[in-house]
Amino acid sequence: xxxxxxxxxxxxxxxxxxxxxxxxxxxxxxxxxxxxxxxxxxxxxxxxxxxxxxxxxxxxxxxxxxxxxxxxxxxxxxxxxxxxxxxxxxxxxxxxxxxxxxxxxxxxxxxxxxxxxxxxxxxxxxxxxxxxxxxxxxxxxxxxxxxxxxxxxxxxxxxxxxxxxxxxxxxxxxxxxxxxxxxxxxxxxxxxxxxxxxxxxxxxxxxxxxxxxxxxxxxxxxxxxxxxxxxxxxxxxxxxxxxxxxxxxxxxxxxxxxxxxxxxxxxxxxxxxxxxxxxxxxxxxxxxxxxxxxxxxxxxxxxxxxxxxxxxxxxxxxxxxxxxxxxxxxxxxxxxxxxxxxxxxxxxxxxxxxxxxxxxxxxxxxxxxxxxxxxxxxxxxxxxxxxxxxxxxxxxxxxxxxxxxxxxxxxxxxxxxxxxxxxxxxxxxxxxx
Numbered sequence: 001x002x003x004x005x006x007x008x009x010x011x012x013x014x015x016x017x018x019x020x021x022x023x024x025x026x027x028x029x030x031x032x033x034x035x036x037x038x039x040x041x042x043x044x045x046x047x048x049x050x051x052x053x054x055x056x057x058x059x060x061x062x063x064x065x066x067x068x069x070x071x072x073x074x075x076x077x078x079x080x081x082x083x084x085x086x087x088x089x090x091x092x093x094x095x096x097x098x099x100x101x102x103x104x105x106x107x108x109x110x111x112x113x114x115x116x117x118x119x120x121x122x123x124x125x126x127x128x129x130x131x132x133x134x135x136x137x138x139x140x141x142x143x144x145x146x147x148x149x150x151x152x153x154x155x156x157x158x159x160x161x162x163x164x165x166x167x168x169x170x171x172x173x174x175x176x177x178x179x180x181x182x183x184x185x186x187x188x189x190x191x192x193x194x195x196x197x198x199x200x201x202x203x204x205x206x207x208x209x210x211x212x213x214x215x216x217x218x219x220x221x222x223x224x225x226x227x228x229x230x231x232x233x234x235x236x237x238x239x240x241x242x243x244x245x246x247x248x249x250x251x252x253x254x255x256x257x258x259x260x261x262x263x264x265x266x267x268x269x270x271x272x273x274x275x276x277x278x279x280x281x282x283x284x285x286x287x288x289x290x291x292x293x294x295x296x297x298x299x300x301x302x303x304x305x306x307x308x309x310x311x312x313x314x315x316x317x318x319x320x321x322x323x324x325x326x327x328x329x330x331x332x333x334x335x336x337x338x339x340x341x342x343x344x345x346x347x348x349x350x351x352x353x354x355x356x357x358x359x360x361x362x363x364x365x366x367x368x369x370x371x372x373x374x375x376x377x378x379x380x381x382x383x384x385x386x387x388x389x390x391x392x393x394x395x396x397x398x399x400x401x402x403x404x405x406x407x408x409x410x411x412x413x414x415x416x417x418x419x420x421x422x423x424x425x426x427x428x429x430x431x432x433x
Contacts, residue, residue, distance in 0.1 A: 003028040003029060003099050004028055004029040004030075004031065004097065004098050004099050004100075005021060005026065005028065005029070005030055005031075005098065005099065005100040005101070005102065005308070006031045006032075006033065006088055006096055006098040006100075006101050006102070007030070007031070007032045007033065007101075007102045007104060008033045008078050008088065008101070008102070008103050008104065008105055009033070009034065009035075009102075009103065009104030009105040009106060009274070009276075010032055010033070010034025010035075010036065010039075010040050010072070010074065011034075011040060011043065011104060011106050011274065011297065012040065012042075012043070012062065012274070012294065012297045012298050012301065013104035013106070013273040013274030013275075013297040013298065013300060013301035013304075014032060014034070014040070014102065014104035014273075014274075014301065015032075015040040015062055015064070015301070016065075016297075016298050016299075016301035016302050016305075017102045017104060017273055017301035017302065017304055017305040018030060018032055018068055018070055018102075018305070019064065019065050019066045019068065019302075019305075020301065020302040020305035020306060021305045021308075021309065022066050022067065022068055022069070023066055024305065024306060024309050025309075026309060028099070029071070030068065030069065030070040030071070031070065031071045031073060031096065031098075032070050032071070032072050032073065033073045033076050033078055033088070033090070033096075034072070034073065034074050034075075034076065035075070035076065035077045035105075036074070036075070036127060036128070037074050037075040038057075038074070038128060039061050039062070040061070040062040041057070041060040041061055041062055041128065042060045042061075042062055043126075043294065044294050045059075045060045046060070046125065046126075046127075046128065046130070046131040047125065047131070047153070047156045047157055047160050048156065048159070048160040048163070048327065050128070050131045050132075050135070051131055051134065051135055051138075051157075051160050051161075051164075052160055052163055052164055053135070057128050057132070060128070073090070076090055076091070077090075077091065077244070078090060078105070078244050079091055079244055080244060080247070080248070081101075081244070081245055081248040081250070082248065083248055083249055083250065083264075083266075083267050083270060084249070085097075086098055086099065086101075086269065088101065098269075099269065100269050100270075100271075100308050100309075101269060101270045101271075102270075102271055102272075102273060102301075102304055102305060102308060103245075103256060103264070103270065103271070103272045103273070103276060103277075104272070104273045104274045104276065104297075104301060104304075105240075105241040105242065105244075105274075105276050106240075106241050106274055106275045106276055106297075107126075107238040107239060107240050107241055107275035107276065107292060108126060108238060108239060108240075108241045109124035109125070109126050109234065109235075109236075109237075109238055110234075110236050110237040110238055110239050111234075112148060112234045112236050114207070114210065115148075115207070115210065115232075115234055116210050116212060116217070117234075119212055119217065120133070120137070121137055121212075121216065121217055121229070121230065121231050121232060122217070122232045122234065123137070123231065123232065123233045123234070124233065124234050124235075125153055125157065125233055125235060126238075134231060134233065137230070137231045138161075138164070138166065138230070138231055140230075141215070141216065141230030141231065142230065143167075143215065143216045143228060143229060143230025143231075144166065144167035144168060144169055144227075144228070144229055144230060145157075145158075145161045145166050145167070145168050145169075145229065145230065145231050145232075145233065146168075146169045146170075146171065146219065146227055146229035146231070146232045146233070147168065147169070147170045147171070147232075147233045147235055148170075148171045148172075148206075148207065148232065148233070148234050148235060148236060149170075149171075149172065149233075149234065149235035149236040149237065150170065150172035150173075150174060150176070150177040150178060150179065151177075151178065151180075151235060151237060152178070152326055153235040154170055154172075154177070154233075154235040155170075155177060155178065155190060155194065155326070155328050156326060156327070156328060157233055157235065158170055158194055158199045158328075159194075159197070159327070159328040159329050162197055162198055162199060162329065167198075167200075168198070168199045168200065169199070169200040169201075169202060169227055169229070170194070170199060170200070170201045170202065171202045171205050171206065171207065171219075171221070171227070172201065172202070172203055172204075172205070173204065173205070173206050174203065174204070175203050175204060176188055176190075176191045176201075176203060177190045177191045177194065177201065178190050180340055181339050181340060181361075181371070182339065182340065182342045182343065182344075182345065182361065185345065185359070186339075186359070186371060189354055189373075190328070193328060193329055193331060193354075194328070194329070196329075197329040202221065202223070202225065202227070204223070205221045205222060205223050205225070206221065206222055207219045207220070207221060208220050208221060208222045215230070216228055216229050216230045216231075217229050217232055219232075238275070238292065239254075240254065240255040240256070240275060240276045240278075240290065241275075241276060242255065242256055242276055249266065250264050250265070250266065250267065250270070251264075251265050251266065253278065254278055254290060255272075255275075255276055255277055255278035255290045256272045256276055256277055256278060257278055257279075257288060258271075258272050258277050258278060258279035258288070259279065259280075260279060260280050260281075260282050260317035260318065260319075261307045261312065261315035261316065261317055261318060262277065262279060262300065262303060262304040262307050262315075262318050263307065263308075263312050263315065268311070268312040269308070271304040271305070271307055271308045272304065273297065273300040273301040273303070273304040273305075274296070274297035274300055274301060275290060275291075275292045275297065276290075277290065277300065277304075278290045279318070281318070281319055281320065281322075281338075282317050282319050282394055282398065283319040283320070283321065283390050283391070283394045284337075284338055284341060284368060284390065284394075285341075285397075291322055293322055293323070293324040294324070295322070295323050295324065296320060296322055299318075299320050300318060300320070303318040303320075304318070319394065321336060321337060321383070321386065321387050321390065322335075322336065322337060322338060323335065323336045323383070324336075331354075331373060331374055332373075332374050332376070333371065333372070333373055333374075334370075334371070334372045334376065334379045335369065335370060335371045335372075336369065336370045336379070336382075336383045336386055337361065337367070337368050337369035337370055337386050337390065338361075338368055338369050339361040339368070339369030339370070339371060340369075341361070341363050341368045341369065342361030342362055342363050342368055342369055343362065343363050343364075344361075344362045344363075345359050345360065345361055345362065346359070346360045346362060347359060347360075348360045348370070348378075348382055349375075349378050349382070350373075350375060350378065354373045354374075355373060355374055356373065356374055356375040356378065357372070357373045357375065358370060358371070358372040358373075358375060358378050358379060358382050359371050359372075360382070366389060366390070366393045367385070367386050367389050367390070368386075368390065369386070370382050370383060370386055
């Protein structure tokens with residue numbers, strides 16, 4: 001059994017992978033390296049609870065579900081990796097040899113070319129410091145908040161700002177919000193929801209010229225419009241935080257390329273979890289993809305830790321059913337599966353209007369995804385059906401490819417009870433108020 005395992009990344013994937021190592025009986029040295037100076041925290045809580053003042057940073061701390069007995073290296077960014085030498089390099093020339101490595105460095109906000117990132121009124125939203133900076137900025141100005149981008153972060157920020165009574169404008173290059181979900185219905189419904197709640201949406205628009213001024217920032221758009229903002233948030237997507245791995249020999253292509261068991265390709269003692277991993281979810285197909293959902297980071301962290309201890313020959317494919325949720329303007333929107341893979345949609349339950357509706361997403365005659373609007377009971381029912389259908393489809397697909405071998409188990413992760421009593425870990429640096 002490995003004597004020292006190093007976890008790079010102290011977010012949910014890193015924390016839950018460390019827990020799983022101990023639960024599976026790893027008794028060696030455990031080191032967790034994190035770039036931020038904080039305990040692991042609940043990142044989805046940064047927007048509405050923290051930004052609106054309903055919670056303080058310390059309220060977002062993640063509970064530890066088991067005794068870790070780990071060395072925590074906070075405020076430390078990994079600088080380089082030598083897989084053949086099994087050595088992790090830290091700033092200042094420090095080297096940490098390892099017997100097993102879990103990479104869970106997540107993602108970082110994408111940069112918008114031409115944007116004045118040096119201006120304190122221009123923000124991104126990824127960390128506690130980002131949220132607190134935006135909160136402080138909004139408290140100093142009554143000018144509108146302008147959000148550039150049309151994804152989930154942009155939508156949730158707009159909802160939170162409207163709940164605070166702030167004027168909000170979203171600038172999006174496409175014709176509507178959240179266009180990555182197949183079929184125009186979802187995107188159009190989201191856009192209508194925001195407009196009905198007072199959000200101004202400027203579509204097919206981008207900033208042509210930035211003009212910082214004493215009271216705010218003026219933005220000249222390609223449409224000829226001029227928009228003035230007291231604060232601007234760049235919500236134009238994210239990129240995997242893997243630049244420190246350049247030159248390591250690992251395959252980097254929109255994340256770290258992994259096999260179905262979360263092992264980095266070409267390295268039998270390295271697994272990857274969370275937003276930085278690009279792997280084939282055999283539940284749907286063999287194409288490697290990244291999944292940037294909170295719950296996937298948690299589940300993949302556990303699965304990666306199990307497979308690291310099991311060894312590549314005995315590891316089992318990680319085949320989750322992704323689930324996600326978002327709250328916007330009082331509407332709870334839940335998703336399951338991979339709607340982006342669909343070619344068609346079908347109404348599964350509920351009236352024609354949005355409230356309490358579940359839409360199914362279909363590819364090659366198979367249900368591959370769900371989106372529900374304010375209907376948790378119906379989503380629970382249909383998520384079970386989706387899991388059953390996708391598991392059956394996966395087994396048939398894999399059996400056709402390898403008729404002499406039994407299809408792998410679909411359920412390769414063990415859910416841990418989140419309500420379990422959790423030990424304190426006061427030795428870790430706290431989130432500052």
